[in-house]
Amino acid sequence: MESLRCCSGTARAPLRPGGRAAAAAAAAAAASARAPRRRLRCAAAPAAAAGPAPFDPDSSGWLLDPRQLPERFVGPLECAAIGGKGRGLRTTRAVAAGELLLLVPPLAALTGAEEAAPPPSELVEAIAAGPAAASPWLGLLFDGSAGSARAPVDLQHPPAGEGGISGPDGGDSGGDSSGAGAPASAAAPGKAARGAVARRGGAPAALAPARRERQALKRRAARAVAFNAFGDRHQDLALAELAPAEPPASLVGLWPEFALLNHDCAPNAINLPLHLAGGQCYMAVRAARSIAAGDEVTISYVGPEQLRPLAPRRAALKAVFEFECRCARCLGEAALPDPVQATVGAVAQATAELRPAFEAAVRARDAAALRDARLEASAALVQLYSELRRCLVRPAARLWVQAGLYDTLEVVADADEALLRIEAGGGGGGEAAPGTAGDASAAAAASAAAALAAVAAASPGSDLHAQLAARCAAASRRHAAALRAARAPEDAVAAAEAAAEAAAARRSAALAVRYGRALPAGLEAGLVGSLERLALRDLGAAAGTGADEGDPAPV
Structure with a gap:
């Protein structure tokens, strides 16, 4: 090493x-x-211990x-x-x-x-x-x-x-x-x-x-x-x-x-x-x-x-x-066409320039500024996805590229979550958000899932992977509850509930990779609660709330 x-x-x-x-x-x-x-x-x-049981x-x-x-x-x-x-x-x-x-x-x-x-x-x-x-x-x-x-x-x-x-x-x-x-x-x-x-006279030679x-x-x-x-x-x-x-x-x-x-x-x-x-x-x-x-x-x-x-x-x-990594991911990204690599660099630079304004908007709970930041980050990702499709980049390499641009995915996901919290608290920055509460919860669930897919491809089992999996499961469950509360069409509710079950399965898989495949029910439930809080604690702190303040009603 x-x-x-x-x-x-x-x-x-x-x-x-x-x-x-x-x-x-x-x-x-x-x-x-x-x-x-x-x-x-x-x-x-x-x-x-005396006579310990065999380790399982x-x-x-x-x-x-x-x-x-x-x-x-x-x-x-x-x-x-x-x-x-x-x-x-x-x-x-x-x-x-x-x-x-x-x-x-x-x-x-x-x-x-x-x-x-x-x-x-x-x-x-x-x-x-x-x-x-x-x-x-x-x-x-x-x-x-x-x-x-x-x-x-x-x-x-x-x-x-x-x-x-x-x-x-x-x-x-x-x-x-x-x-x-x-x-x-x-x-x-x-x-x-x-x-x-x-010992003999303290001789310096000894x-x-x-x-x-x-x-x-x-x-x-x-x-x-x-x-x-x-x-x-x-x-x-x-x-x-x-x-x-x-x-x-x-x-x-x-x-x-x-x-x-x-x-x-x-x-x-x-x-x-x-x-x-x-x-x-x-x-x-x-x-x-x-x-x-x-x-x-x-x-x-x-x-x-x-x-x-x-x-x-x-x-x-x-x-x-002091080595140049030649793992499959590095070699795969190095082999990407020049237009894709140029787009990746441009998106990363744009996100770095956007982040200070985005973090200020989160702290101020400024819905209009959050929408602007989300729009800019989303537009950069759309440009990237278009280039990946045009150059016929294979799915695994697409996920590696997206993992390298996690900061951009994070801006979109955190903006969606912050906007949902603001709307749930009755604030909108003086401007009503387009769509319904169901649309807002759907956006929060979808953008968190996009971030999770990228992280799972590059860093499976990490704390980020586990926290994002817990966050996605909670967001999907919350979206299904929002549709039920709004008396949405039955097929829409059924689809949301199926998505919530799939998200819960991905969460269990992430926990198994990090903590083990045979977690006791009590330990798994405790980990899920902790991971959900940790996943959003910095977003809540930046917004001047506690980890759970400003959240939509629990479901």
Whole structure:
């Protein structure tokens, strides 16, 4: 794995993929300095209870109860050579969407206040000063060298025992002391190890080997963190709402098995850090799509960039991870005809220029300005769809393009939702909205569904995917209720109710991918409520309302 992965989220809303995302060490340190932190060193594994029951990977109780966590779970995976990538993980049998692939503790992890993850330099210190320093994993993880990208790893029989700093770059080899790609602050030598003073008269000669060993260990830890660590500005917020002992927290840590996964801009797996406040800091990985036997399992290394067009997405990966992505999505978008690529760039630029005015309209609850913003964003999308049809772009590539323009889809969907809220509250900015309440609720449901389809194609299983699925199901249910209340024709009501059932099924599928396929009814209901609130909380906050204020009457 190349470089530190920290989920950068987004400045304007948490509705972004929660998968692996890149952030420079300096950015993490700056964010850390802005808020007080509580840091928790997470144990490598929970203490095993006497005679524990066998772990059931299809169960879901461990999502809220860390006492049900296994010591370590690895599903049908193996580490293998992947063409053009070095090594990676692939399946040993066919895997269904939502199946648990990994549930593993960290080598070391630190937590902090929400939105203020500890800097990676502190993780380096925690590894070098703790039991992780003796782990053989430090000699098996990618360290920037070509050889380390090919070292075999037996996932089913992980390395055990003390690894110390032995191996190809153990000790004071005289090579690059900073480590390829390691943050300068993380690689700086620190204090000598405790107990390093010689027993016979404190001779300086006896101190030197221990100091060199300590420095070599810190260099190895710095390389391991620089190329393999994961960070996130907060854990899953819906789960945090349901677990009083799990207040939102940020984290940075090193999960060796998880670090073996490679990147894809439309990945087939999703990761979920769990139980930060509970002291376990486990990492779960699930299949986000059906995966054939022998296929590579991939995740996303980036956050908001995953929902941006090809050029800025590739640039972000190149800047932080120093490779040019050649996944199917990137190659598919690179092969698009020039007119399509030019239109994509124009739509992205127009949306960036429109967003400040749109956000001001949301805050002011200005219905006329919201309609203007929606009209402009919709016109840009119509131009894009026309170009995609004219150039006969295949459906999968169309969805990838739309995912890259999620910001535009979001403007339309949020404008529709804001207008519906304003109308339900009896306000219209001095100008009556065209059509009926049924038309407004239909528009809100349709635009949210368009955004969901794009995100599901590029970021399945992400927090954004789950939140949008919950939002779409609620919007479809609300539209069916609006038609019933308006005594619309029976065929229209029946069609709306069928659409609501389909939206509920898509929501259940999204929850299964992120949280598991066998969720207890109570847990699923709680997650649905939390996800619905989270999906619109920023829209409500921008409008000066609570998460539920201004909503149409519940149905």
